[in-house]
Amino acid sequence: MAKPMKLLGIAGSLSAVSRNRAVLKTVQEHLPVAIELEVFDLKDVPLYDPALDREVSPAPVAALKRAIETADAVIIASPEYNYGMPGVLKNALDWASRPAYRSPLKDKPVGMLTVSPASTGGVRAQRDLKYVLTGTLSQLVPHREVAIAGAGDKIQDGRLVDEQALAAAIGMVGEVVAFVGDRRCASRAA
Numbered sequence: 001m002a003k004p005m006k007l008l009g010i011a012g013s014l015s016a017v018s019r020n021r022a023v024l025k026t027v028q029e030h031l032p033v034a035i036e037l038e039v040f041d042l043k044d045v046p047l048y049d050p051a052l053d054r055e056v057s058p059a060p061v062a063a064l065k066r067a068i069e070t071a072d073a074v075i076i077a078s079p080e081y082n083y084g085m086p087g088v089l090k091n092a093l094d095w096a097s098r099p100a101y102r103s104p105l106k107d108k109p110v111g112m113l114t115v116s117p118a119s120t121g122g123v124r125a126q127r128d129l130k131y132v133l134t135g136t137l138s139q140l141v142p143h144r145e146v147a148i149a150g151a152g153d154k155i156q157d158g159r160l161v162d163e164q165a166l167a168a169a170i171g172m173v174g175e176v177v178a179f180v181g182d183r184r185c186a187s188r189a190a
């Protein structure tokens with residue numbers, strides 16, 4: 001039997017009613033049993049401080065890094081704040097990027113989507129994210145851009161209820177899963 005796949009979902013928002021987290025949770029409910037999607041909560045991750053960045057990391061940072069390390073891929077769902085990614089997400093990526101060039105983010109496949117009540121769907125945050133993930137040497141999985149616009153109506157009671165948007169989000173996760181599957185085959189063949 002194929003090894004189950006572990007995906008780590010990170011929402012770039014601390015909001016208790018985050019639309020981005022709602023999308024991850026809805027996708028989670030629609031995945032086949034062999035694909036696990038854990039959603040990590042960034043609320044306890046402190047602001048990056050070099051004085052705290054020692055061999056033993058603060059517990060929430062250690063948990064974040066371990067979760068990334070043990071996941072086959074990371075799925076980021078982020079809002080756009082002032083045309084970029086929110087500080088909370090950048091902060092988490094900065095912690096996870098240490099030690100530089102050999103961090104848990106190195107070579108880690110990453111897929112992404114953005115969600116916004118605006119008509120642009122937060123897409124500008126994706127440009128920002130892609131640039132930063134290049135700096136962390138992560139593997140940006142090539143996939144169609146998923147920017148869920150007009151999310152005010154599409155998310156109700158903490159769930160994504162728009163079928164087209166849900167299909168697009170699940171499709172993106174499917175492309176990440178296929179990418180990880182191909183990598184597994186290639187490493188077995190090597």
Ligand SMILES: Cc1cc2nc3c(=O)[nH]c(=O)nc-3n(C[C@H](O)[C@H](O)[C@H](O)COP(=O)(O)O)c2cc1C
Pocket residue numbers: 012013014015017018019020021078079080081082083084115116117118120121122
């Ligand atoms: C400081 C701030 C800046 C924002 N800037 C943008 C923006 O540039 N583009 C956009 O589409 N939405 C912007 N928004 C609205 C967010 O996209 C919206 O609040 C979204 O639902 C946040 O995601 P969440 O529900 O997952 O927390 C901004 C919100 C805040 C608080």
